Each structure stands twice: as structure tokens, then as C-alpha cells.
Amino acid sequence: MCLGLPGVYEEPAWVGVRWRVRGRTFAHACTVGSDNPTSHARVFATDGPVCVVTFRAPADEVGGLIGSGFPFYWPGWGVNVVGMVLNAQTDWSEVAELLVDSYCVQAPKKLARLVDRPSGH
Known part of the structure; x- marks a missing residue:
């Protein structure tokens, strides 16, 4: 899905994979294990691996997403x-x-305008 957006490329990250536009990461996916020393591991109390994605959200939506709890x-x-x-x-x-x-948060405005977004976004 990410690679279908204008100007996007995929590359290995320090752990997992990330998708970038013009040098800016807009999504990062990785598997977090209980022995994984990343900051993600501090969020979970699990014995098994957990797959996560991080992304940027418009400033007015961050609190609502995080406040809604799991899976955010x-x-x-x-x-x-x-x-x-x-x-x-x-x-x-x-x-x-x-x-x-x-x-759309991370891309230059010229590229973001090329993306079809649902109404209200």
C-alpha cells in the first residue's frame, strides 16, 4: 500500500522496514519481542512477538488515537x-x-495533493 503513494521508497530500518518520501519516514513496521531493546518493547508486557507499525498523525488526531487505547x-x-x-x-x-x-503529514504539499483521501481528512 505504501509503495503506491507518489515518491515513496522502502528501506531497511534499524529494526524492521520503513517507508519514506523525500527522506522523511511516514511508516515503520517491525516485530517487537519481549527481548527487543527498542522503545516499543517498553509498551508491551508480552512473552511473544508483537507486530507494530508507527506512523505520523495530524496533530489534532494524535490524542484521540492514543487515548482510545489498544491497539494504539x-x-x-x-x-x-x-x-x-x-x-x-x-x-x-x-x-x-x-x-x-x-x-500527507510528511510529504511535500505538492505530492500530498496527488493523493485521494476520504472526505473529512
Whole structure:
């Protein structure tokens, strides 16, 4: 889904993979294990691996997403960064909308205008 957005490329991150536009990361996915020393690991009390994606959200939506609780969380950095646990109950349509929003937060305005977004976004 991310690679279908204008000017996006994928690259390995320090852990997992990230998607970027013009050098700006707008999505990062990784698996967090109980032994993983990343800041994500501090959020979860789990014995098994958890797949997560972090993304940027418009400033006026961050509090609502994080405040709604699971599957959303604050990963511990950035004022507009939100984390989301991905599992069997994940609403992939919602993920797609959130990642498009994240792209539009990070992309130059010229590229963001090329993206079809649902009304209200």
C-alpha cells in the first residue's frame, strides 16, 4: 500500500522496514519481542512477538488515537507519532487510511495533493 503513494521508497530500518518520501519516514513496521531493546518493547508486557507499525498523525488526531487505547499507543518519541499493534483483528482499511494520512503529514504539499483521501481528512 505504501509503495503506491507518489515518491515513496522502502528501506531497511534499524529494526524492521520503513517507508519514506523525500527522506522523511511516514511508516515503520517491525516485530517487537519481549527481548527487543527498542522503545516499543517498553509498551508491551508480552512473552511473544508483537507486530507494530508507527506512523505520523495530524496533530489534532494524535490524542484521540492514543487515548482510545489498544491497539494504539505512544511509542515514546515524537509529538505526532502513533504506534499501532497489528494482529488478527486489525482493520486493514483503517490502517490504509492512517498511512495515507501519515504520508500527507510528511510529504511535500505538492505530492500530498496527488493523493485521494476520504472526505473529512
